[in-house]
Amino acid sequence: MHDKDHGRPHRPDHAPGEGRGDHLHPKGARRGRGPFDYGALRLFILALIADEPRHGYELMRIIEERTQGRYIPSPGVIYPTLAWLDDMGFVTTETEAGRKSHRITPEGMAFLAANRDRVDALLSRDWSSIEEDADPVRAGMQAVKSALVSALRHGDADAGARAEIAAILNTAAQAIRARAGTKED
Incomplete structure (x- = not known):
């Protein structure tokens, strides 16, 4: 199986848009597009959906607010990640008033539980302490x-x-x- 966007082998634990240079380095210096380590964005999104069902745009807004504007995910990151979570059975997608809403499944809750320490660290992260981009x-x-x-x-x-x-x-x-x-x- 290959990643459609890049022709590379697809890793089942790899959500689209993640793990390609979005690591947070020592002292907060960023490399690539975002402040999340490999796989962290999908856990962050799943934790937000666990609170209540969410729409993609709502997730973008919440992530921007939670990261104090330091990271604004694009639709090109959010929607493929939501599709991956759905494909893995961690969320279900329903259409409400013409908009897709994503709801966590029991499998998604189990995935969060298996990664509880990492999820807790993400949710309690102090974004104000992350240094601005060195450039x-x-x-x-x-x-x-x-x-x-x-x-x-x-x-x-x-x-x-x-x-x-x-x-x-x-x-x-x-x-x-x-x-x-x-x-x-």
């Missing part, structure tokens, strides 16, 4: 991404606010190009 440009990009997600969540920003946000981003892009000595693409 200030990456840290700035993450700050902009977090601000945009917050400002545009659920389409709350009206047309005027969206135009103002676009102008701010365009001004920043022009300043960055000027600093780097590059022309607009």
Whole structure:
């Protein structure tokens, strides 16, 4: 069996989007895309679903809040991980009002119980003690991404606010190009 996205052999204990450089290194320096060690994101998601059934977007929002904006999972990470949890029999997926909701199964509860120490550590983690990315440009990009997600969540920003946000981003892009000595693409 091969991982569809990368042509590599698929590991049954490997959720899509996990374990590919998302390790937390000493002193909190990050490598790759996220602050979770191999397999930790699926445990984190499963623990959140154990509290109550959840939708994918709701999980993204909760993870952003729980990590104090230090990690905002993309749909490309959340939905394949949810599909993996469903394939493994750890969650069931139901459609409510046109949205998929994920509910933990007895097998999922057993998986959490078997990993209780790791789950407890994830849920009690102090995200404020994790040092920012050593690269200030990456840290700035993450700050902009977090601000945009917050400002545009659920389409709350009206047309005027969206135009103002676009102008701010365009001004920043022009300043960055000027600093780097590059022309607009």
